[in-house]
Amino acid sequence: MPETRPDGTVALPAAAQQRVAGDALLLRGGLWITASVLAIGLVLPLATLFVRAFEDRDGGFAGLENFGRYVTTPTLLAAAGNSLWIAAATTAIVVPVAFFYAYALTRSCMPMQALFRTVMLIPVLAPSLLPALALVYLFGNQGMLKGLLLGHSVYGPIGIVMAQCFYCFPHAAIIMAVALATTDARFYEAAEALRAGRGRIFATVTLPGARYGLVSAAVVVFTLVVTDFGIPKVIGGQFPVLATDVYKQVVGLQDFNMGAVVGLVLLLPAIGAYLLDRWAQGKRAATLSGRAVPYAPRPRRQRDLPLLVFCLGVASVLAGLLGVAAWGSVIRFWPYNLSLTLDNYDFARFDAAGWDSLLVSVRMAGLAAILGTVLIFCTAWLLERGTRPGRLGSILRFAATLPLAVPGLVLGLAFILFFNHPANPLGVLYGTLAILVLNSVVHFYTVAHLTAVTAIRQLDPEFEAASASLKVPAWLTCWRVTVPMCLPAILDIAVYLFVNTMTTVSAVIFLYGPDTKPASVAVVHMDEAGQASAAAAMAVAILGVTLSAKLLQLGTARLVERATQRWRRR
């Protein structure tokens, strides 16, 4: 308690005043740390990339010369066109399939919904190379189902689209499931009360309610396809697309300036998609009121049975492709000697790094998960609750959503250009684990950030005010209340960062050093060297790690809940 002075006024102990000022300083300091991470890992590299697109090989100003060379080189333009139509084709296939799959999960009484939900998520855990390798097994030159392609080669657009469908399906299905799950049952009751038929209800209530979800899903799929590198690398054959062009310009031709130009071109659809998606998100949020009554479907055989058959089909394709890759990885010599062996897992025979690259990946993903989660969650909390962030806060809020618009390949290229610049003292980081971790955290920042923000916003906005009135510093309340309450979301963020860092190829392919080659890059190298079985084996090994991480999360979920979520029980 403050003491009373002789003149009747009351003085707060000086120590308490200092403590208050110290807290504010600590909180602001936290934001500056994030600001510098995002500056070094996002803003400065992208700025360098931008500048390099306007320079010649010797660093002189070249104006629009590089761009001129780009539009007058037919192969480069063709690649851009290819990327667009491949992405459009994949979107046209994946979005309707994802819609009906999600519809079956959320709007029907189809049995085994939990199982279908799990199967739907499996492709997220696998590197995008895995379906491509499985398709090579099935439809490649020695493929057992090659005849089904009627003489067309799988190496090219057909293979790319098939593999992309597998890779993009869960992303679209998750978005659609969320969009379809958050509906208001009262619309359906009103439509029924007005005697609308089933078809009319579907056309006038269900589809309009999901339209922004459809836009989001289409945008996400389109961007994933345009920016993905692994699939066209493995199964694209001689078919050029934007992503492989960047790689070819930089790694093959060592033409960094043209690489930067292609990178900027690659950035265009991604930024357009990002803006479109934000627009759709805003519209979608506006259509939902806080008092919506959740929709509970009633069983109806004529709807449930066809949906079950449909989902079984989709799920078996997803599981089948994984199964083929796993099976192929233990086959002695495809397709001539189908006896089983573990020889393909003796990676040292195919690649100098051997099993070490998997260890590098695990260390990289583990560090990205731990450091990234701490950084991202603390930043989200500081922005939402910690202090009055002011202008720095608005800048950070915007910067945190930016990585979603930057394809991994562009970010990776921007990293080399920035860190390899002779004048950059941070150049020593090049090729180290540190740069891989930094790159991964920045690359996957946005989704993790949004997860954290959503979790924090669900808490009572007066927690910090209440703790201030009780003279408890805000960071202590964060530790005692916010973190325990958000623990499920925090684990989600950590696993998300871990899984994505394990499976990503595009960003890290430019950044690894002799001792830090990640497993996903090893897959690409072994495939390039014609060792498809070893590549599949490594991809399966990655899947094994990510699957274990996910299972560990599910396994500990109950433990975590018992420890920190006891208060939820009434």
Next chain:
Amino acid sequence: MASGAAPYLVVEEVSKAFGTVMALDGVSLTVAAGEFVSFLGPSGCGKTTLLRAIAGLDPANSGRILQAGRDITALAPAARDFGIVFQSYALFPNLTVAENIAYGLRGPAWPKPRRASRVAELVELVGLTEHVRKFPAQLSGGQQQRVALARALANEPGLLLLDEPLSALDAIVRLHLRQEIRTLQQRLGVTTIMVTHDQEEALGVSDRVVVMNHGRIAQIGRPEDIYRRPANPFVAGFVGRSATFIAWVEAAEGLLQAGQDGWRIAADAARGMPRGTRVEVFIRPEDVRLTRPGEGGAGSFPVTVRHWEFLGPVCRLTLAAGPQRQLEADLPPDAAHALGAMPGAALAAEVPPERVLVFAADA
């Protein structure tokens, strides 16, 4: 309640803008030690903003706030001396009742045994002794409210701030808890400010009420003064129920004329106003006396019953006094039956001149 001693809390010309909106516009008031003051007003009137400025949660843009002689205007909330109960209670859901109450009892001043005994004292004070190990979600709304109150009082703050503390509760619990809060406040003698939009609540428990509108103070006074002697049309219309119409001051002392039909009513408040002044008139339903036609006094006028509403202890009658004028009258159901006050009935009405509220209308 206010005595000659220096006031405990002084708010001087405090202003606060959110963008271009003036949430507080030069607000000044004082609160005596041990006083219970309510901030009352419609939503958006600035009452919560003023409370948060006093707490330091949303500091004022200009002006000065003094608490116990100390200038606290620029201090962070943690450096001030107050406890607060939020509308949502902001109880920490993952901590038990005891942990919530003990949350602010930390540091060397609060060794474990002292902490435990203080918590025991507080749970007893609010009557939650058997619930100390429960989590907030396992308690009823009223019990959660008491936990929030105990937590706010734990550190023996000099000032207790209540931000719509009862609005999340149902009617019966509200009534009970507001009496409990008042009793507790009087027992502890803690200076208390409560924000509310419920006038019955404000009038019922406060020593003084601060009525606010558009970021300014409309009136400060004891509950009875606010109700019986509103300072302006806003307070007259906001606090309590009333029928209102426009009238003009007549030549004769204290007589008002309304409408083209020459309808007149006597009002003490109109004495001394120049002839022809345009005024707003407010008449409260409980001030209208009804009699059978022809049985009323000199100032009575004929009315027709338009509508009647049964409210339990009273009936509320809607009366037509002339073609465009409506009054309301409250009277016990038995008396209404005795008068035959059914829709369509013709009666005589009378309003005591000292009860008619009159304000000069602008222009």
